[in-house]
Amino acid sequence: MVPICYTYCYVYLVGGIVFAIGLYFAFKQGYVGFSGTRLRNLLICLAVFGVFALLQGWLQHAPMDEAQPAPYRGGAEHVLDEQSVRGQPIDYAIMIGYFVAILAVGTWFGRRQRTTKDFFFGGQRFAWWLIAFSLIATTVGSYSFVKYSRVGYTYGLASSQSYLNDWIWFPLLVFGWLPILYFSRVTSVPEYFGRRFGPAVRLWATFYILIYLVGYVGVNLFTMGKVLNTLVGWDIRWAALVVATISASYVTVGGQTSVIMTDLLQGVMLLLAGLLVLALGIHYLGGFETFWANLPRETRLAFANFNQKPDFPSVGIFWQDAVANSAMFYFLNQGIAMRFLASRSLADSRKAVLVMMLVLMPVAACVVASGGWIARALVNAGALPDDIRPDQAFFIASELLCRPGVFGLILAALTAALMSTVDTLITAVSAIVVNDLYRPYIHPKANEKQLLRTARISAVSVTVLGVLLVPVFMRFESIYEAHGAFTAAVTPPLVVVLLLSVFCRRFTRAAALATLVGGMVAITFSLFYPQVIKPFSFGVPMQDPEGAGILWGMRQFQFMRAFYGLSASALIAVVVMWLSRPEPLARQRGLVWGTIAEAIRHYKGSPGSEQKHRASTGSVRVMEEELPLVGEGQLPVVHLSGQLAESIEAAPGDLVYICDTRHWLGGLRSAQAIVQRIDTAAEGRVLWLGPQTHETVVARSRRNRPFRIQRLY
Numbered sequence: 001m002v003p004i005c006y007t008y009c010y011v012y013l014v015g016g017i018v019f020a021i022g023l024y025f026a027f028k029q030g031y032v033g034f035s036g037t038r039l040r041n042l043l044i045c046l047a048v049f050g051v052f053a054l055l056q057g058w059l060q061h062a063p064m065d066e067a068q069p070a071p072y073r074g075g076a077e078h079v080l081d082e083q084s085v086r087g088q089p090i091d092y093a094i095m096i097g098y099f100v101a102i103l104a105v106g107t108w109f110g111r112r113q114r115t116t117k118d119f120f121f122g123g124q125r126f127a128w129w130l131i132a133f134s135l136i137a138t139t140v141g142s143y144s145f146v147k148y149s150r151v152g153y154t155y156g157l158a159s160s161q162s163y164l165n166d167w168i169w170f171p172l173l174v175f176g177w178l179p180i181l182y183f184s185r186v187t188s189v190p191e192y193f194g195r196r197f198g199p200a201v202r203l204w205a206t207f208y209i210l211i212y213l214v215g216y217v218g219v220n221l222f223t224m225g226k227v228l229n230t231l232v233g234w235d236i237r238w239a240a241l242v243v244a245t246i247s248a249s250y251v252t253v254g255g256q257t258s259v260i261m262t263d264l265l266q267g268v269m270l271l272l273a274g275l276l277v278l279a280l281g282i283h284y285l286g287g288f289e290t291f292w293a294n295l296p297r298e299t300r301l302a303f304a305n306f307n308q309k310p311d312f313p314s315v316g317i318f319w320q321d322a323v324a325n326s327a328m329f330y331f332l333n334q335g336i337a338m339r340f341l342a343s344r345s346l347a348d349s350r351k352a353v354l355v356m357m358l359v360l361m362p363v364a365a366c367v368v369a370s371g372g373w374i375a376r377a378l379v380n381a382g383a384l385p386d387d388i389r390p391d392q393a394f395f396i397a398s399e400l401l402c403r404p405g406v407f408g409l410i411l412a413a414l415t416a417a418l419m420s421t422v423d424t425l426i427t428a429v430s431a432i433v434v435n436d437l438y439r440p441y442i443h444p445k446a447n448e449k450q451l452l453r454t455a456r457i458s459a460v461s462v463t464v465l466g467v468l469l470v471p472v473f474m475r476f477e478s479i480y481e482a483h484g485a486f487t488a489a490v491t492p493p494l495v496v497v498l499l500l501s502v503f504c505r506r507f508t509r510a511a512a513l514a515t516l517v518g519g520m521v522a523i524t525f526s527l528f529y530p531q532v533i534k535p536f537s538f539g540v541p542m543q544d545p546e547g548a549g550i551l552w553g554m555r556q557f558q559f560m561r562a563f564y565g566l567s568a569s570a571l572i573a574v575v576v577m578w579l580s581r582p583e584p585l586a587r588q589r590g591l592v593w594g595t596i597a598e599a600i601r602h603y604k605g606s607p608g609s610e611q612k613h614r615a616s617t618g619s620v621r622v623m624e625e626e627l628p629l630v631g632e633g634q635l636p637v638v639h640l641s642g643q644l645a646e647s648i649e650a651a652p653g654d655l656v657y658i659c660d661t662r663h664w665l666g667g668l669r670s671a672q673a674i675v676q677r678i679d680t681a682a683e684g685r686v687l688w689l690g691p692q693t694h695e696t697v698v699a700r701s702r703r704n705r706p707f708r709i710q711r712l713y
Contacts, residue, residue, distance in 0.1 A: 007303035007314045008060045012053060015168035015322065019049060022171025025503060025593050031175040045171050048358055052167045055362075056302035059157055064300060067293040070382030079399040080388070094408030098269075127663070128351035131343045133268065135336065135352060136360040147223075149394035152372025155312055156299025159372065163365035164302070165322035166330070166357050173330050174350045176593055177502055179610070181337060182346045183599035184590055189334050189498075190436040196501050196591050197509040197583070199440070204516040205494065206436040209334060210429065212490045214462055217425045218469030219486060241467050271360075273410050274367025280401040281374030285381055294377040307539045315538045316559025320488045324562040328491040331498050334428035344657055344670065345712060346610065371397045426459045433458040488558060489527065492565030493519025496573055504577075505592050511577035519569035526564060530556035536564040600713050606653045608713035615710035616647040617661065618685035620698055626690035630674050638673040639688035640709075642680035648711045650675050655712045658687065658697055661705070671697050672712070 023045060026032040032042040152159040186192045189209060194202030225237060282291045298304070303314040329336060330353075343349045371394030378384040378397060388396055398410045438454045439446060446454070497515050500507040526532050530542065537560040557564070590599035600608045618641070627637045638658070640650060650656060652675055659670035671693055679686075687709060689697065697707070 005061065007306045008057060010306070010315065011056075011165065011303065011318055011322075014318070015165065016049075018168045018323075019045075019171060021503075022169070022173075022176065026171050026175035029175065029594055029596065032171075041175070044354065048167050048170050048354075051358060052164055056164060059300055059302040064297055065293055066297050067290070067380060069296075069380050069386075072379075072385040073382045076384050076396075076400055079396050080385070088404040088407070090405050091408030091411055094405065095411040098412035126342050126344060126348075128343060128348035128355070131339055131348065131352035132355045132360060135339055135356050136271070136364055148368040149370070149372035149375075149397075150390040151312060152369030153375050153390045153393035154372075155304040155309075156295060156301065156373065156376065157369075158299075158301055158304035158312070158314065159369040160362075160365035161303065161314065161317050162321040162325075163361045163368075165318065166326050166361060168322060169326060169330055170353070170357060172499075172503070174353050177331050178340060178349050178353070179346060179596045180502060180591060180593075180599055181340060182343075182349060183596065183603040185341075185603055187435040188432050189332055189337055190432060192591065193497075193501070193512070194436075196587065197512050201497075201509060201512045201516070202436065204513065205497070206432055208490070208494050208516065208520075209332065210432060212328065212332075212487075212494075213334060213425050213429045213432070214465050215469065215486050215490065217429075217462060217466030220425070221466045222469075237467070237471065269412065271363060271367055273412070274370050275363075276406070277374060277398055277401065277410065278366060278370040281370070281377065281397065284383070284401055285377060290381075291374075291377050294380040295373065296376075296380060299373075299376055307537075310541050310557075313538075313540045313559060316540055316557075316562075319566070320559040320562035324491045324495055324566060325487045327495040327499065328487070332491075332494055334432055335425055338428060338431060344659075344672070371395075374401070426462055429462040430455040430458040488560075488562040488565065489523055492523065492562055493569045496566060496569040500573055500577075501592070503593050505588055505594075506582055507573070507577055508580040508583055510580040511573050514576040515569050515573040518572040519565060522568040522572075523561065523565045526557075526561055530561075533557040533560055533564040536560060536567055538563075603655075603713070608655075610713065613711040613713075614648050615708055616644060616685060617706040617708050618644045618687045620658075620694065620703070620707050621686060621688050622694045623688050623690050626692050627676065630676075636671065636673045636690055636693040637676035638690075638693070639677045639679060640675055641682035641684060641686040642678055643683070644685035644687060644709065645675070645678045647685060648709060650678070650711045652676060652678060657710045657712055658689070659708050660697070660699070660702065661708050669697055669699060 023032060023042075026041070026045070030038065032038050032045065034042070148159045148162070181192070184192065184195070186195065188206075190202045190206040193205040282288050285291045285294060292300075304312060305314055307313045307315050340349045340352075343352065372390070375384060375388065375393035375397040378400070379386050379388070384396065384400070399407055402410060434451050434455050439451065443450065493516050496519065497512050500515075501512065533556070534542075537557055540557065540560050542556050589595050590602050596610070597607070600610070623639070629635060630637055635655070638656065640656075645651070648656070654675045655672060656675055657670065657672050662669075673689075673693065679688075687707065
């Protein structure tokens with residue numbers, strides 16, 4: 001039996017090394033240090049590390065009182081019958097009403113999508129808080145509620161590992177990858193690989209990421225199909241088809257703007273619903289102290305076991321969730337990259353990541369597992385029998401605690417969680433199909449109308465593919481296994497290639513190509529001969545020794561496959577890197593660490609810096625006609641009066657951000673633009689916009705109101 005302190009030490013040793021590497025790169029680039037803003041950044045990083053180290057250390061080692069288990073006292077029979085339809089008609093009326101509301105919100109905010117930039121990136125104008133909430137809504141999928149409640153019932157607070165170990169990537173993400181992603185203005189993650197290494201690596205990366213995203217759509221649709229099957233007895237395939245149709249409808253119309261605005265609503269909805277279940281359970285049990293005492297001590301551990309349980313080994317969860325899957329999520333998931341790129345500035349992207357990791361992710365960890373934790377406490381207190389199925393824990397606890405109507409809100413939260421993940425995935429696949437397949441290989445001279453049509457066709461197509469994958473995931477015993485096996489088998493080669501591409505200037509095209517191909521071969525081999533993973537398994541045993549076929553192989557070492565894949569891919573990468581000739585410096589500028597200045601120059605067309613610039617207000621006037629878009633970002637142009645230009649220290653060629661003064665809009669009425677001309681003869685602080693830009697930024701009721709303008713970079 002491995003001591004419980006071993007797992008904690010292992011996670012913080014390995015994770016701490018990754019975190020320290022990130023701090024090293026941040027220090028070398030001047031982002032962290034011991035004075036001024038750099039000291040502030042260092043303290044923020046250390047605070048992120050310290051919060052999670054203290055929280056998980058307390059859960060793992062602090063002495064805690066326990067309540068003795070009580071026998072089941074009856075009274076919950078009405079929620080224990082798995083054959084009956086759960087809930088009342090009012091609950092399903094609320095759920096259906098929520099479907100309609102989301103569809104209406106998505107299509108309303110998705111109007112005026114004229115370009116692929118609008119469709120995929122929402123015009124690059126949103127505030128950090130909108131991005132943060134939409135990110136958490138994307139993170140917490142419907143599979144999260146069902147999957148983590150099952151794990152939470154069986155293993156307790158250890159179910160939070162997937163949400164509380166992302167801290168290891170914080171410095172590398174906010175000071176390494178985000179500046180490069182934001183200023184390089186790539187429209188897709190594969191495009192980054194194309195700029196860094198050429199078309200061959202880009203094509204392989206496109207193939208990998210499409211597999212990942214389409215598979216993720218399938219996992220989510222399978223989950224919602226299973227949920228509706230449990231609730232009302234619908235066939236899983238047909239239930240998945242219904243939900244997929246609704247999700248695809250508003251995404252096809254409105255793209256990223258629809259996704260961000262619906263996800264804001266859905267993010268709030270699912271957080272409130274999950275916390276409601278937790279609060280009702282605590283109240284039912286008589287207060288937090290009673291609830292806490294009725295969780296057996298072994299279910300209050302941050303890390304349940306090291307390697308004893310093949311279906312939930314902490315070492316495997318760490319490598320699969322915290323390392324491979326989290327790196328894929330933050331660095332390579334096209335949907336998340338598009339969300340970062342939709343923010344109005346790099347500073348807003350960083351704020352969104354900080355708030356997400358430090359505040360929203362811990363809340364999400366409680367939200368998604370609340371049903372399982374409450375069900376376990378109810379069993380210990382005698383309110384539920386001890387033979388309930390773990391995968392039913394969320395539904396049983398929710399129905400027991402909620403009155404009719406309130407249970408409908410919980411069902412609506414499940415719906416919100418599903419659609420907030422699926423809509424992001426659909427737009428991500430559309431972006432990759434348009435930018436990495438259709439435009440470079442099929443129709444290089446396509447206009448915006450043709451590209452938008454292709455994006456919408458892609459959105460519908462990926463939805464259909466996701467539904468077709470549902471029967472494949474139905475072969476697994478649980479959603480947790482299906483999700484874990486899928487991500488561990490797909491993510492490692494891409495994670496290794498991206499991290500080395502950004503943080504190792506010596507990394508070469510040949511090494512990237514060999515890693516993508518060789519990593520796939522190594523992982524595919526492990527599906528047919530899983531015994532090859534055993535030396536990388538840290539003693540985690542195999543399960544189901546009898547069996548045959550690819551799904552049997554995928555179920556073996558389903559979490560440790562991530563460590564095996566990362567190790568094999570890293571070995572291939574390092575060997576080929578040192579055997580091949582380094583890439584020319586010209587190909588690396590603006591695409592690797594330490595070249596952010598070149599990235600900013602590429603972004604705005606002139607030299608700049610990340611320092612914060614002054615903002616001012618001015619009145620808005622309309623030009624007679626819309627002038628041609630300029631630069632790599634295809635931005636509109638604006639004219640400024642001399643007084644306004646002086647107040648923000650702007651010159652022709654500078655990038656500016658124009659927005660409504662109502663901060664609570666979060667950037668809905670805003671735009672980025674390039675200063676084309678400064679009219680020194682004009683009086684006052686005046687800003688001239690083209691007709692289309694004016695329509696985007698200025699609401700009819702506020703045409704005579706002042707607007708805020710700030711120079712960027």
